[in-house]
Amino acid sequence: MFDSVMTMSAEVAEETTKAASDISIADAAVTAVFGYTVVFVGILILMIVIYIVGAYFKSKDAKAKQNAVDTAKTAAPAAAPEAAKPVAPGSAGHIKLFDVPDKEAAMIMAIVADKMQKPLNELHFISIKEVK
Structure with missing residues (x-):
């Protein structure tokens, strides 16, 4: 099977070489100029679009x-x-702290208020829990 494929590809290569050698220089020049023109016109149309x-x-x-x-x-x-x-009024109620000291809770609330760009007294925290 592999030999038959190789034989067929060799035959196609020979036919292509014969066809290419049968073309005169003038025909090759016309074909080349026509090809260049088609490509140039295609690029020109693309540029216009x-x-x-x-x-x-x-x-x-x-x-x-x-x-x-x-x-x-x-x-x-x-x-x-x-x-x-x-x-806003000063106190927003009580907050539930789960395994978080008061100092850390105050820092967390200050950081959240700063990131949200809102005053701390406009935010209402319900609970703060340490994630382990």
Whole structure:
């Protein structure tokens, strides 16, 4: 089986070599120029498509920016400055601590408040448990 495949591939190679040697230089030149032209036109079409898509998205972005500017101009006079939020009461109740000292619980609550960028008195902790 392997020998028959090798024989067939050798025959195909010989036929291809004969066909390639039968082509004159002028025919080969015409074929090459035609191939180069097809590739060049394909790249040119691809470039035009990319340019059109880019122009579409640029115009879409410009329209969105213009709408945002128009909205900001109309909304700016209507918006009044916000009043400061009232301070929350001092105690938020009791917290259940499970195997956590008071000092560590206070540090954990301070870290959470800092990460959330909220004052500690606006947060309500129910319980703190050490994960082992």
